[in-house]
Amino acid sequence: MSIQEWFEKRKEAQIERRAKEIKGVENDAPELWTKCVHCETQLLKTDLEENQMVCPHCDYHYKISARKRIHQLVDEDSFEELFTGVKPTDPLEFFDSESYADRLKKAQAKTGLNDAVITGIAEICGHKIAIAVMDFEFMGGSMGSVVGEKVTRIMEKALELKIPMLAVTSSGGARMQESALSLMQMAKTSCAAGKLDEAGILYINLLTEPTFGGITASFGTLGDILIAEQGARIGFAGRRVIEQTIRQKLPEDFQTAEYLLKYGQVDIVSKRRNLRKTLANILEMHEA
Amino acid sequence: MATVLDFEKPIIDIQNKIEELRQLSESSGLDLEDQIESFEKQAEDKKKELYSTLKPSQKLQISRHSERPKFLDYVNLMCEDFIELHGDREGMDDRAIIGGIAKFSGKPVMIIGIQKGKSTKENLEYNFGMPQPQGYRKALRLFKHANKFKMPIITIIDTPGAYPGIKAEETGQGAAIAMNLREMSKLSVPVIAIISGEGCSGGALGLAVANNVMMLEHAYYTVISPEGCASILWRDAAKFSDAADALKITSGDLLEFGIIDEEIPEPVGGAHTDYEATAKSMKDAIDRALNKLSGMSPEELRNQRYDKFRKMGQFIEM
Numbered sequence: 001m002s003i004q005e006w007f008e009k010r011k012e013a014q015i016e017r018r019a020k021e022i023k024g025v026e027n028d029a030p031e032l033w034t035k036c037v038h039c040e041t042q043l044l045k046t047d048l049e050e051n052q053m054v055c056p057h058c059d060y061h062y063k064i065s066a067r068k069r070i071h072q073l074v075d076e077d078s079f080e081e082l083f084t085g086v087k088p089t090d091p092l093e094f095f096d097s098e099s100y101a102d103r104l105k106k107a108q109a110k111t112g113l114n115d116a117v118i119t120g121i122a123e124i125c126g127h128k129i130a131i132a133v134m135d136f137e138f139m140g141g142s143m144g145s146v147v148g149e150k151v152t153r154i155m156e157k158a159l160e161l162k163i164p165m166l167a168v169t170s171s172g173g174a175r176m177q178e179s180a181l182s183l184m185q186m187a188k189t190s191c192a193a194g195k196l197d198e199a200g201i202l203y204i205n206l207l208t209e210p211t212f213g214g215i216t217a218s219f220g221t222l223g224d225i226l227i228a229e230q231g232a233r234i235g236f237a238g239r240r241v242i243e244q245t246i247r248q249k250l251p252e253d254f255q256t257a258e259y260l261l262k263y264g265q266v267d268i269v270s271k272r273r274n275l276r277k278t279l280a281n282i283l284e285m286h287e288a
Numbered sequence: 289m290a291t292v293l294d295f296e297k298p299i300i301d302i303q304n305k306i307e308e309l310r311q312l313s314e315s316s317g318l319d320l321e322d323q324i325e326s327f328e329k330q331a332e333d334k335k336k337e338l339y340s341t342l343k344p345s346q347k348l349q350i351s352r353h354s355e356r357p358k359f360l361d362y363v364n365l366m367c368e369d370f371i372e373l374h375g376d377r378e379g380m381d382d383r384a385i386i387g388g389i390a391k392f393s394g395k396p397v398m399i400i401g402i403q404k405g406k407s408t409k410e411n412l413e414y415n416f417g418m419p420q421p422q423g424y425r426k427a428l429r430l431f432k433h434a435n436k437f438k439m440p441i442i443t444i445i446d447t448p449g450a451y452p453g454i455k456a457e458e459t460g461q462g463a464a465i466a467m468n469l470r471e472m473s474k475l476s477v478p479v480i481a482i483i484s485g486e487g488c489s490g491g492a493l494g495l496a497v498a499n500n501v502m503m504l505e506h507a508y509y510t511v512i513s514p515e516g517c518a519s520i521l522w523r524d525a526a527k528f529s530d531a532a533d534a535l536k537i538t539s540g541d542l543l544e545f546g547i548i549d550e551e552i553p554e555p556v557g558g559a560h561t562d563y564e565a566t567a568k569s570m571k572d573a574i575d576r577a578l579n580k581l582s583g584m585s586p587e588e589l590r591n592q593r594y595d596k597f598r599k600m601g602q603f604i605e606m
Contacts, residue, residue, distance in 0.1 A: 085606040091545070092536050096521035145601030152598065174490075174511045176521060179535040180547045183511040184600035186490060187497050190469030191597050197470065214511070216462025217450075217490040222470055236461035236490075237452030241516075245452045255457060263458040 036060060052272050061231045061272050063209050065111070066118045066135035069168055073276055074122035074131070081120040083153050088115050088146045092179055100177040107138045115146035116171065119154040121163075125280035127287070130158035133168040136210070141171030143214055144178040148185025151219055155192040155203075164202035164283055169220045173213020186218035193222040202286045204279065207234050207257070207266065225282060226266040228257035229275070234266070293349045295338065302331040339556050342506065344538055345529035348514060350506040351446075351485045355560040357567070359386060359401030359444050362484065365567035366574070367392050367399060373430060382423030384415045384451070385495075387430040389439065393575055398434035400427050400495060401444035404485070417486070418451035421464035424494050428468050431475060440478040440578055443495040448513060450491030465494040472497035473594055476586030480577050482552070482570065483507045484559075499593050500577040501547070504570070505554040508537040509547070547600065550577075 034045050038060035048055065052072055053062040064072070070079055094100040108114060116138035122131055132151045134141045143151075151167065158165040174182040196203045205223035207216075209232040216236050228234055235255040243250060253259045257269045270278050292300055306327045313320040342350070350356070363370050367390035375381040387400035402419060405411035427443075434441045450461055472479065481498035487509030503509060512520075514532035519525040536542070539551040552573045559566040581589065 087604045087606060089602055089604050091602040092534070094534050096530075096534065145603045148601050149603055176512050176517050176535070178602075179511045179537070180509055180542055181545060181601055183489065183493055183509075184547060184597060186466075186493055187469050187473075187597045188600055190466055191473035191497070191594050194470040194473045195594075198474065213462075214490055217465040217494075218469060219466070221460075221463040221466050235457050236450065236465075237457065242452045242454065242457070246454065248454070250454065254454070265458075265460050265463065 037062070054272050059230075059271070061209065061229060063136055063170065065137060066113070066133040066168075066170075069133050069208075070118065070120075070122070070131070072272070073168075073279065074124055074129075075126065078123035079120055079131075080122070081118060082157065083119050083150045084114065086114070086146050086149055086153075088144060090177070091145070091181060092177065094177040094179075103139060103177070111135060111138045113138050115150070116141045116143070117147045117150050119150045121157070121161075124166075124276060124283060127280060127283035128161075128163045129166055129283065130154050130161070130163055131166045131168065134170045134215075136170040136172075139175065141169075141215075142173060142175035142182070143171060143185050143189075143218075144175035144182045145185060147175075148182070148188050151185075151189045152192040155189070155196055155219075158201055158203075159195055159199055162199075162201065164204065164286065165196055166204045166206060166279070167219055167223065168206040168208060169211040169215050170208045171211060171213075171215045171220075173215055182214065186214050189219035190222060193219050197222075197224075202283070204282065206275065206279075208232050210234070212236065212238060225268070227268045227270055227275070227278065228260060228266040230257060230269055230271045232257045234260055291354055293346070293353070295342075295346050295349070296335075299331055299335050299338065302327055302334060306331070336556055339558070343529070344508070344532040344535075345514070347506045347538055348508055348528075348532055350558045350560075351508050352448075353558065353560045354406055356446075356485055357559050357563050358406065359403045359446065359484070361563055362401070362444055362567055362570060363390065363399060365563060366571045367397075370399070373433070374426075376422045376425040376429060378422065378425065380420070380422035382415075382420050382426060383413055384417055384419040384447075385423035385427050387427060392440075392442065393571075393578075396437075396439050397442055398430055398439045399442045399444070400430055401484075402447040402492075402495065404446055415451060417447045418449060419447065419491060419494075420451050420453070420456045421459045421461050424450075424464040424468050427495055428464075428471055431468075431472060435475050435477055438477055440480070440581070441475065441498075442574060443479070443481045443498065445481060445483050445487055445492045445495050446485030446507075447488055447491045448486050449488040450494065462490075465490045468494045469497050473597070474590065475593075476589060478578060478581035478584070478589060479593065480574055480581075482574070483509045483548070484570075488513050497593065497597065499581055499589060499596070500549050502550045502552050502573055502577070503539040503542065503548045504552050504559060504566070505539055506558055507539065508532075509539075509542055510535050510537040545602075 036055040039058035041057040090101045119132045203223045208229045211234045370390040372388040403414045404417035479498040481496040483503040514528040518527040518531040542548045555562040555565045
């Protein structure tokens with residue numbers, strides 16, 4: 001047995017032990033425990049948190065908030081948030097079963113964010129970098145005018161400071177409630193990515209669960225290096241739309257990070273725990 | 289007989305009456321010319337009235353009319369000596385996107401468009417105007433050709449969206465569109481884009497990062513099809529008419545939001561009723577746009593295009 005295996009065995013044993021313990025404590029302190037949404041193992045929430053929201057038992061990668069992602073990726077206290085004053089409005093006065101204005105308010109209350117992206121400057125293992133991190137909890141991470149504007153501004157900042165740019169995506173695509181204005185954010189962010197390209201500034205995409213539609217079709221795939229987080233689903237059209245169009249059953253692993261790697265669509269598939277190191281290495285090797 | 293749209297029924301009713309009167313006049317020898325004339329005027333007035341107050345969902349129907357002029361019709365009616373340039377050089381010639389060099393008002397241009405069919409057979413050939421990544425990559429190859437030889441680029445767009453298929457995903461549908469958006473911003477020649485029918489989502493935008501974006505009067509341009517939007521937000525695709533209203537998809541709306549530069553008028557009754565008049569209207573608009581852009585340096589063209597899209601969007605800043 002290798003040391004690695006021994007550690008893993010021990011971890012499993014710990015989990016089992018705790019799973020047994022739960023029977024006693026479940027009713028007293030349910031908030032301490034959670035069941036893995038993938039393997040259904042009982043987990044101590046603190047264990048899940050400590051393991052970067054990856055199930056220690058089955059390696060399932062949970063979706064995480066933008067704040068948590070930033071915390072995991074960048075050096076402690078290095079993040080300086082920018083463009084916090086850019087806030088959404090309801091230009092179309094869009095109404096379906098609920099008004100867009102109300103949906104925005106709810107999403108803001110739920111996430112504590114103004115909109116679906118956080119932008120700023122940070123350091124990763126001492127390497128200065130401009131970052132945009134999307135938050136799926138804010139209306140499915142959809143891109144409207146605010147996301148487009150903030151992503152464009154942070155790219156312009158990277159251009160001005162001549163530092164690399166990292167975009168971490170998690171989004172269903174463009175935001176329907178701003179219709180063509182959202183569509184135009186795809187053009188706007190892609191044009192900004194073009195400026196980085198021409199200036200020879202390193203741009204990295206980290207594609208996380210899920211990245212679809214208007215994001216893969218714009219700034220989300222224009223990086224010089226594309227990293228997909230393990231297990232993330234990435235694509236242009238949604239699975240259901242494809243199934244309805246072609247009336248065929250799709251492969252089980254269709255549109256997963258691993259599937260995209262097989263078809264040459266991403267450079268790297270990485271586990272969450274290796275991301276920071278991988279990014280640091282890439283940044284170091286691109287420093288002139 | 290041409291496909292009749294349901295909202296055109298009042299016109300068809302009057303036209304049927306005219307036809308009856310004509311037959312009656314012939315069989316009975318009565319002179320009914322005055323009555324016929326009055327009905328004809330009524331039909332014309334009704335048509336004008338209907339077509340000046342179209343609802344978004346009715347425009348949607350016109351934009352999808354099977355007899356609406358398609359890209360190659362416009363090429364034939366507006367250009368001379370079109371030479372099609374095929375293929376992406378990586379194993380495919382996507383027929384949903386067609387492009388080539390042609391003379392436009394006597395000058396060479398690169399003209400690229402999304403082609404739909406008028407029959408099932410044609411639609412199968414052109415994949416219902418739904419391009420694959422290879423189509424966008426062919427377009428990019430042609431954009432670069434035009435840039436190299438300093439030809440203005442004209443794109444004509446009519447698509448329900450990029451194709452949602454297995455191979456399209458495996459070969460990078462999203463990435464292919466993204467690359468076009470980025471690379472179009474770098475072109476040093478005038479780029480003019482026209483939404484001629486359906487301008488649906490990223491599949492349309494993939495050819496539309498232009499100095500000047502115009503739309504035919506009854507075309508639509510949106511982030512998602514009204515049906516797609518309705519099935520997600522209303523959980524019922526049949527509510528597409530509500531979604532079409534909410535999405536603000538018409539040329540009038542998009543002019544207001546600064547997303548398009550100009551609306552190109554269509555003949556009363558829609559583009560499908562008069563190909564020549566529609567093509568002339570479009571050609572005049574393109575000529576005017578080309579004239580305006582022809583005085584600009586490559587740098588100015590790039591900057592104007594970048595600034596145009598840079599400004600798009602609406603938000604509050606605290």
